[in-house]
Each structure stands twice: as structure tokens, then as C-alpha cells.
Amino acid sequence: MSTVLIANGLKKSFGGVKAVDDVSFEVEAGHLLAMIGPNGAGKTTCFNLLNGQLKPDEGSVTLEGQQLVGLTPRQIWRLGVGRTFQITATFGSMTVLENVQMALLSHNQKNMAIRAVVSNLYVDEAMALLERVGMVEQSGRACSILAYGDLKRVELAVALGNEPRLLLMDEPTAGMAPRERIELMELTAEIVRERNISVLFTEHDMDVVFGHADEVIVLNRGQLIAKGAPDDVRNDAQVQEIYLGSGSTFAA
Amino acid sequence: MGFYFIQFLTGLASASSLFLIAAGMSIIFGVTRILNFAHGSLYMLGAYISYWLVTTLTPGPLGFWLAVLAAATVVGLVGIVIETGLLRRIYQAPELFQLIATFGVILIISDITRFIWGETDLVGPRAPGLDGAIEIFGHSLPEYDIAMIVLGPLVLGIIWLIFHRTRWGTLVRAATQDREMVGALGVNQAFLFTSVFFLGAFLAGLGGAAQIPKGGADLLMDLNVIAEAFVIVVIGGMGSILGAFLAAVIIGELNAFGILVFPQMTLVLMFAVMAIVLLVRPWGLLGRPEAVSRAPGEAPEPPLQRADKAVRCLFTATILLLLLVPLFSSDFILVILIDIFIFVLFAVSLHFIMGPGGLVSFGHAAYYGLGAYGTALLVHYLGTPMEFALIAAPIIAAIGALVFGWFSVRLSGVYFAMLTLAFAQITWSVVFQWNDFTYGDDGILNIWPSAWLSSKTAYYYFALILSLVCVYILRRTLFTPFGYITRAGRDSPLRADAIGINVQRQQWLAFIFAGAFAGLAGSIYVFSKGSVFPDQVAIPQSIDGLMMVLLGGVKTLTGPIVGAAAFTALTDWLSSNEVWFWRSILGAIILALVILFPQGIVGFVRDKFRPPEERG
Incomplete structure (x- = not known):
């Protein structure tokens, strides 16, 4: 099995706080890798180091051998890294279909085109993506009036627009009802397998993590303290201590 | 000493x-x-x-x-x-x-x-x-x-x-x-x-x-001092009293000594200092970066739609009527209508950057004025033929927008508005103070169109057709990838960036594009009046443009057209009939508009006819 993303020795400090302290991990092709940890563990910082929002103090990030450190989020996207956000970010004044078309236009370097009109461009491709996420019926509706769960699906379709090798999903199921969460993660898992895409996601919902991740890494206070198959991580003493407390207060 | x-x-x-x-x-x-x-x-x-x-x-x-x-x-x-x-x-x-x-x-x-x-x-x-x-x-x-x-x-x-x-x-x-x-x-x-x-x-x-x-x-104190006050507040940092004091001293001394060194450039100096401060420390010398507001953003406008049959019929009928007007009306009506064509083009170009672009420019008059003065100076000094001057004007305006826009798009919100205003004021001060070249307050006179357009009727048709074609181009551009991607950057800069869109560059290009059309409007204006004055670059000219767009409805495509027509007709009528308190009437209309009809004329009509789901 090949490795898509390698993060090696990532470090980032804010003032005196070591938000990410020497973190290394790999994402395998076609795998869903969950990154978990309590609040303040450094998950978001770590994510932003990968997607180019922040520059690491030290360490490297490579996507299929290509160095990502120093590139802008835009350039990283062009290399095949799609993103979804904890709070959905879509184009509210556009329809569902148009939102997906934007990603396709950008992917095909058509941002400056002033001859053709958008309504004739990449409609079939966009509809195919919407078909995949189950949003065809709503393709003509404005994004500003969609239900939150549907927006998440639109975002997924948008993120697939550049045929990504890797998806970075920041809390993909935040703000959703329990049933919707499972549906969305199942959909994501199916797409990932079908297209051999890798996913790195952060998540607070342990049902989602242990139900769908192929592998889990655990951060605490900026350090990577465990990684492995979900069951191994679940049984790791250190992880249990972080999430449940050591029990020492009660033992005494 | x-x-x-x-x-x-x-x-x-x-x-x-x-x-x-x-x-x-x-x-x-x-x-x-x-x-x-x-x-x-x-x-x-x-x-x-x-x-x-x-x-x-x-x-x-x-x-x-x-x-x-x-x-x-x-x-x-x-x-x-x-x-x-x-x-x-x-x-x-x-x-x-x-x-x-x-x-x-x-x-x-x-x-x-x-x-x-x-x-x-x-x-x-x-x-x-x-x-x-x-x-x-x-x-x-x-x-x-x-x-x-x-x-x-x-x-x-x-x-x-x-x-x-x-x-x-x-x-x-x-x-x-x-x-x-x-x-x-x-x-x-x-x-x-x-x-x-x-x-x-x-x-x-x-x-x-x-x-x-x-x-x-x-009576001119209000606008004269406000520009200086803006500059000081921005330099000192909005909300900082000590900053305001420091900035006031800087500007006071800059004026006192600037007048000795560059007597023609004192105003330019002041705005140039402000522009530099905004670029280096956008929140001012002693201000702080603004806290992020937690208030929910504005509801976005509904998705773009091609004009439906009713609207298309209405437009066709209007154009036909406009083509027939010279057959039965006086020169006076033609003059007002030419004004309207020019301001429709000006307003639609402003709308392009402030609506879909999401950048509210308080200095769009700069590009209109660059087109107008570019035209007048070419004709006056080089004897350039009208046809060539009309082509040169949008290019001159676009170059101005290219330079000013490069700085401006680095900021957003109020700060963007202030910087565009500052650039417009710099343009105005140059025009106003550089007497030897621009004749300052006396303006440049005798800039008339070529012989074949010398009759009012001929120029009427010329302005109508030029304005129609340009408005069509601006409108159609909104439906192309360029227009859509620009709007994407406004709707969600975060998402746009995450799908590889260079939002700042897109805004910059949109700014230049809009500036070019404003420049053309300025040029058509000069040939219709035969003269140009610094007023064409002044703050009220920029505000008029904003008013037109708002009056028609910023979240609509036809809004700026309707707004410009209504506003121009209204102000021409109010001022030419010397209506008592016409400024107050205009002021009251502005207030009513903002408080009661923020969606504008076209927005209001559209909301009446659209099913609730499609409303923004």
C-alpha cells in the first residue's frame, strides 16, 4: 500500500506555547485517518499546518513526494488536497449546482474566462458529483436556504471537484443530528474507497471515529501520544487516561 | 529659523x-x-x-x-x-x-x-x-x-x-x-x-x-473638513484618542510645512500619508485590529437568473421608446436623457465592483474623472480626435484603477471604502491644485465631439448605443466564469481560497474592469457637455453613484439601471427647477431609502413577485 501524505517532525509554537510539538504521521492511500484529542490538543493547528494556512516552525509535509511547506492553501489545493470546514463554507448566492461548478471552473483554470457563460460549463460533471452525494434533486436551489446536513453534502461534492488525492475534513459531522452523521460518514467512506482517495479528519464524536476510521492518531498537548488501528487506540492506557482521567483521584 | x-x-x-x-x-x-x-x-x-x-x-x-x-x-x-x-x-x-x-x-x-x-x-x-x-x-x-x-x-x-x-x-x-x-x-x-x-x-x-x-x-466647511478628519482618524487608528491627537499634529505640520515645499501638492501629501499608513498598519498608528464581529452576516442575494420574458419585453419596449424620443421631444429632454445614459453606465460599473465584487468603493468617481480628464487633456493639448479619445479614456481609467486597486484590494470593509476615497481625493487634489496643467477650478472648455455627432440628436443616439452596449457587456460578464468567480470570492473568501481561487487578484481585476467602464462614461460626459471640472472627481460624484445603485437595489442586476435613471432624473429636475430645499429633499429620500427600502426599487418589486423560497 502506498503512502499519500507524510508529516514529519512538525513543530509550531505560539509565543511560549508549543501547539504542535514534533508530530509525525502518514496517511495511506484509500484510508480514513482520524485525528482525535481533547480540546486544545493541537488538532486545528496541525490541520492548518497541513493545508497551508500556517507555516510550521520545523518539519516537513509531503504529498506523494512533493513538499507542501511554504505553499499557499491555493497551491496545495491545486496539487490535489480538498478541504471541508467545521462550519460549512459555501457560496450562498449561488445554487447547489453552481457551487460545484465553481470548483470545476477553478480546477480547469477558467477563472478569468469572459466568453462562455457559466450555465453551459461543466454542468454534466457537476451533476455527476451531485449525483454521487445525493443532491441532484436540490441542484437548482440556493445554498443559502439548504438544511445544514445538505450543505455538508454540497461541500463534499465541491471538495471532490479537483479529483483530490487527499481530503482534509475538519470535524465533518459537527452540528449534525446523530443519524445524519452516520449517513454522511458512510457516504464519505464509500466515495473514498471507490476513488482511492485518502481522508484525514478530526472528530469529537467517538462513534464516528471508531465506526469509520481505518486508523486513529491521538494528540495531547501538542504531542502525538498514540497511533494505530481503532481498537488498539481504544485500549491504549494513555488514551483512556486522557479521555477518562486516570482514576487516581478516586483510587486515593 | x-x-x-x-x-x-x-x-x-x-x-x-x-x-x-x-x-x-x-x-x-x-x-x-x-x-x-x-x-x-x-x-x-x-x-x-x-x-x-x-x-x-x-x-x-x-x-x-x-x-x-x-x-x-x-x-x-x-x-x-x-x-x-x-x-x-x-x-x-x-x-x-x-x-x-x-x-x-x-x-x-x-x-x-x-x-x-x-x-x-x-x-x-x-x-x-x-x-x-x-x-x-x-x-x-x-x-x-x-x-x-x-x-x-x-x-x-x-x-x-x-x-x-x-x-x-x-x-x-x-x-x-x-x-x-x-x-x-x-x-x-x-x-x-x-x-x-x-x-x-x-x-x-x-x-x-x-x-x-x-x-x-x-457652507463648504462640512465636506472640506470631513476629508481631513477621515484622514486623521484613519492615520491615528479608529477609536484611539491619543492616535487622533498624534495624527492631527502630523497632518497639521504636514500642511504647515508642505505648503512651503510643494504649494501645489498639499492635499496630495495628506492623502498619500494616509494611503501609506493604511497599507503598513491598516488599523492606524495607535489603533488595534478590529475584533471579529460575531453578528451573523447579511443574507446573500438569490442566485443569478437570466431576465424572464416580462423583463425582456419591458426592456425592449424601453429601448424602442428611447429610439423614438428625438422625433418628438425638445433638446432639453435629450440632454437629460444623455445624462441618464452616462450615469446608467457609471452606476452599472460601480455595481459590478460593489455588488458581485463585494467591495464598496467610495471613490469610483476617480475612474470616471480620469476618463473625463484624460479625454479633455488629450483633446486640449494634442488635438486628439474624439474617436481616439473615447478609446483612450477607458484605458487611462483602467491604468488608474490598476494602480489604486492594487493597494485597495488589500483591505476590506470600512478600510477599503476609506482607501478608495483617499485615492479619489488624491486624483481630485491633483486636478484641483495643478492649475498650470488642468486649469484647476476653471475647468477645461471647448471639448466638442466630431462633426458627425455635432447635433444633439446624433450625440443622443451615439450615447444611447454606447451605453447599451457597455451595460450589456457588464451584465453578460456577470454570467461568465469571471463574474461568477468574483462573486464566489465575495460569498466566502474561505471557500474560494480552498478551491484555488486567488480572491485578491480576482477583486483587483474586477476593480480594473469596472474602472475602465467608468472612464468611458466620463469621456462620453465630457463630449456631451463640452467641458470638464474638478467636480466630476469630487466626493459627491462618488456618493451619487452609490446612491443610484442603492436606490435601484444593490442585490439586483437591473437595479443600478433603474436607480441611475430615477436618481439622475430626480436631481436634474430638483436642481433645474430650483426647488426649495432640494438638498433636504434628496437627503430625506436617502434616509427613507436606507431605513424603509434597503432593498431598493427593483429589489422591492422583485420581492413582491417572487415566491418566498427564492428570496435572499
Whole structure:
């Protein structure tokens, strides 16, 4: 099995706080890798180091051998890294279909085109993506009036627009009802397998993590303290201590 | 040596009165987040009221200062009326609406002042007890200048004490940092905002009242001083009193010494300093970066739709009618219609950048003016034929937009508005002050179209067709990837960036694109009037454009067209018939628009005919 993303020795400090302290991990092709940890563990910082929002103090990030450190989020996207956000970010004044078309236009370097009109461009491709996420019926509706769960699906379709090798999903199921969460993660898992895409996601919902991740890494206070198959991580003493407390207060 | 020292003191004296108005504006912005365009009007009111008090009562030295304080207090009360009557209703509105609303107040106050005190400039009375001059290093300095030099730091000290030694002052400082948090802590915001507005208006009034022995009072003070006050607030940092003082001294000295070195460029210098500060420290010398607002954003507009059959029929009918007009109407009607064609093009180009681009430019007149002056200068100095000048104008405007836009798109919101305004003012100052080249206030005359367009009717058809074609191009561009991607950057910069869109570059290109069309509108204007004046680049020209777009509806595509037509017809009619209080009427319309019809004419009509689901 090949490795898509390698993060090696990532470090980032804010003032005196070591938000990410020497973190290394790999994402395998076609795998869903969950990154978990309590609040303040450094998950978001770590994510932003990968997607180019922040520059690491030290360490490297490579996507299929290509160095990502120093590139802008835009350039990283062009290399095949799609993103979804904890709070959905879509184009509210556009329809569902148009939102997906934007990603396709950008992917095909058509941002400056002033001859053709958008309504004739990449409609079939966009509809195919919407078909995949189950949003065809709503393709003509404005994004500003969609239900939150549907927006998440639109975002997924948008993120697939550049045929990504890797998806970075920041809390993909935040703000959703329990049933919707499972549906969305199942959909994501199916797409990932079908297209051999890798996913790195952060998540607070342990049902989602242990139900769908192929592998889990655990951060605490900026350090990577465990990684492995979900069951191994679940049984790791250190992880249990972080999430449940050591029990020492009660033992005494 | 002595001369330079005197010049330095003169600079300090003028800095004091600038500090007072800027401090008031800055405090108000800090707490309410409203940039009060009408602050210059309050300053002017202070000047007129104190002039009236001092000349009717002819008080002694103490009485003079009491009259100044009384004038400032009256202005403070006017501020309360404005706050409770108007601003309170629009705190939640987008910044654009707030700025435009305060511009409506400018028009009304200007009319009232004109009505009470008349058109003539008033020469201020001398201050009793301070009417002499003192000798420093062999040069004389008016005693009153000393009083002014003392007044600035004195007021600064008093404000500092109020802000740091009273509970109210602590609340003001807290609200300046995070007003939502202050609200969440249960502070009576209504009272806080009103009292802050009183203080701000009082300071503006004090600034205006205290300067009458030096500058007197005239009806142009409001817009003249507001530009300087803006510059000071921005340089010092919005919400920072000490910053306002520092910036006032910088600008006061810059003017005092700039006039010795570049007598033609003093205004340019001031705006250039502001532009540099905005780029290096967008939040000003002593200001802080703005806290992110937690308030939900505006509801986005509904998705773009091609015009439906009814709208297309209406447009076709209008165009047919316009083609027939010359057969049965007078030259006067043709002149108004040509104006309308020009301003439709101007407004549609502005809408391109402020609607889909999401960048509210307060200086679109710069590009219109560059087109107009570019045309006039080419014809005047080089004898360029009309046809060539019409092609050159949009290119000149686009080059201007390319340079100014490169800086401007680095900022957003109020700061973007201010920087575009600054660039427009720089353009205006060059045109206004560079007499040898642009003939300044006298304008450039005798710029007439080629022989084949010399009749009014011919030029009418020419302007109509040019405007139609350009409006069609601008509109169609919105449906192309360029237009859509620009809108994507506005809707969600985060998402746009995450799908590889360079939002800043996209905005820059849209800015240039819109600027070029504004330049063409300016050029058509020059040939229709045969002349050009600095007014075409001035602040009111930019505001007119914003008004047209708002009147029609910023979230619609046909809005700017309808708005420009309605606004131009209205102002032409109001001013040509010398309707009484036409400025006030216009001001009242602005206020009604902002408070009652924020969606504009077309937005209003559309909401009536659309199913609720599709509404934005």
C-alpha cells in the first residue's frame, strides 16, 4: 500500500506555547485517518499546518513526494488536497449546482474566462458529483436556504471537484443530528474507497471515529501520544487516561 | 529659523481644531462602528452657532469661551437627535447604508444652515482678550493661535481623565474593544451609544466653534473638513484618542510645512500619508485590529437568473421608446436623457465592483474623472480626435484603477471604502491644485465631439448605443466564469481560497474592469457637455453613484439601471427647477431609502413577485 501524505517532525509554537510539538504521521492511500484529542490538543493547528494556512516552525509535509511547506492553501489545493470546514463554507448566492461548478471552473483554470457563460460549463460533471452525494434533486436551489446536513453534502461534492488525492475534513459531522452523521460518514467512506482517495479528519464524536476510521492518531498537548488501528487506540492506557482521567483521584 | 518655528506653531494651532473633530469621530466609530460622514456638518454647525452667539451677544473674554462651549453643547444635542432619530435604526445595517445615511444628514444640515445664515462666507469675529499678536524670534504670531495650541492638549487631557477615571469612560473603552461583549454583560447600550454620540458631536461642535476667529464659517466647511478628519482618524487608528491627537499634529505640520515645499501638492501629501499608513498598519498608528464581529452576516442575494420574458419585453419596449424620443421631444429632454445614459453606465460599473465584487468603493468617481480628464487633456493639448479619445479614456481609467486597486484590494470593509476615497481625493487634489496643467477650478472648455455627432440628436443616439452596449457587456460578464468567480470570492473568501481561487487578484481585476467602464462614461460626459471640472472627481460624484445603485437595489442586476435613471432624473429636475430645499429633499429620500427600502426599487418589486423560497 502506498503512502499519500507524510508529516514529519512538525513543530509550531505560539509565543511560549508549543501547539504542535514534533508530530509525525502518514496517511495511506484509500484510508480514513482520524485525528482525535481533547480540546486544545493541537488538532486545528496541525490541520492548518497541513493545508497551508500556517507555516510550521520545523518539519516537513509531503504529498506523494512533493513538499507542501511554504505553499499557499491555493497551491496545495491545486496539487490535489480538498478541504471541508467545521462550519460549512459555501457560496450562498449561488445554487447547489453552481457551487460545484465553481470548483470545476477553478480546477480547469477558467477563472478569468469572459466568453462562455457559466450555465453551459461543466454542468454534466457537476451533476455527476451531485449525483454521487445525493443532491441532484436540490441542484437548482440556493445554498443559502439548504438544511445544514445538505450543505455538508454540497461541500463534499465541491471538495471532490479537483479529483483530490487527499481530503482534509475538519470535524465533518459537527452540528449534525446523530443519524445524519452516520449517513454522511458512510457516504464519505464509500466515495473514498471507490476513488482511492485518502481522508484525514478530526472528530469529537467517538462513534464516528471508531465506526469509520481505518486508523486513529491521538494528540495531547501538542504531542502525538498514540497511533494505530481503532481498537488498539481504544485500549491504549494513555488514551483512556486522557479521555477518562486516570482514576487516581478516586483510587486515593 | 524663527520663521520655521512660527510655521511649526501655526501647524500646532490648526492641529488642535482638527484633533477635536477627529477625536469625536473616532470615539463614535470606536463604540458604534459607524463612520459618521456628517461629522463635518456638526463642525460647521458649531462654527455658525458660535458665530451667531458671539456676534449678537458681543461678550467679554470669559463670555466668548462660554459662547463657544454653549455652541458645542447645542451641537451635542443635535448629535443626540441624529443618533436617536436615525442611527439607532441602522446599527445592524451594512456599513454602506450607514455611511450613505450620514451623507443624507449632511445634505439636510447644509440646507438648514444655508437657510438660516445665507450663502455668504462669514468672517469670524476676533476673540476678545486674544485679538493681538505676540512677537517670537522677530516674527509675529496671533495670540489666538496660542489659545488653540493649548486647547488641543487640554481637551485630550480631559477626555483621558473621563475615560480612565469614570465608570462611563471605562465602559466606552470596553465597548471600543468589544461592544458585543459589553452588551452581553448587561450594559445599557442605548444610553451608552447616545451619550457617546453626544460627546462626539460636542467635540466636533467645539472644534468648529473654537476656530471661528481664525477661519470663520462657510457652507463648504462640512465636506472640506470631513476629508481631513477621515484622514486623521484613519492615520491615528479608529477609536484611539491619543492616535487622533498624534495624527492631527502630523497632518497639521504636514500642511504647515508642505505648503512651503510643494504649494501645489498639499492635499496630495495628506492623502498619500494616509494611503501609506493604511497599507503598513491598516488599523492606524495607535489603533488595534478590529475584533471579529460575531453578528451573523447579511443574507446573500438569490442566485443569478437570466431576465424572464416580462423583463425582456419591458426592456425592449424601453429601448424602442428611447429610439423614438428625438422625433418628438425638445433638446432639453435629450440632454437629460444623455445624462441618464452616462450615469446608467457609471452606476452599472460601480455595481459590478460593489455588488458581485463585494467591495464598496467610495471613490469610483476617480475612474470616471480620469476618463473625463484624460479625454479633455488629450483633446486640449494634442488635438486628439474624439474617436481616439473615447478609446483612450477607458484605458487611462483602467491604468488608474490598476494602480489604486492594487493597494485597495488589500483591505476590506470600512478600510477599503476609506482607501478608495483617499485615492479619489488624491486624483481630485491633483486636478484641483495643478492649475498650470488642468486649469484647476476653471475647468477645461471647448471639448466638442466630431462633426458627425455635432447635433444633439446624433450625440443622443451615439450615447444611447454606447451605453447599451457597455451595460450589456457588464451584465453578460456577470454570467461568465469571471463574474461568477468574483462573486464566489465575495460569498466566502474561505471557500474560494480552498478551491484555488486567488480572491485578491480576482477583486483587483474586477476593480480594473469596472474602472475602465467608468472612464468611458466620463469621456462620453465630457463630449456631451463640452467641458470638464474638478467636480466630476469630487466626493459627491462618488456618493451619487452609490446612491443610484442603492436606490435601484444593490442585490439586483437591473437595479443600478433603474436607480441611475430615477436618481439622475430626480436631481436634474430638483436642481433645474430650483426647488426649495432640494438638498433636504434628496437627503430625506436617502434616509427613507436606507431605513424603509434597503432593498431598493427593483429589489422591492422583485420581492413582491417572487415566491418566498427564492428570496435572499
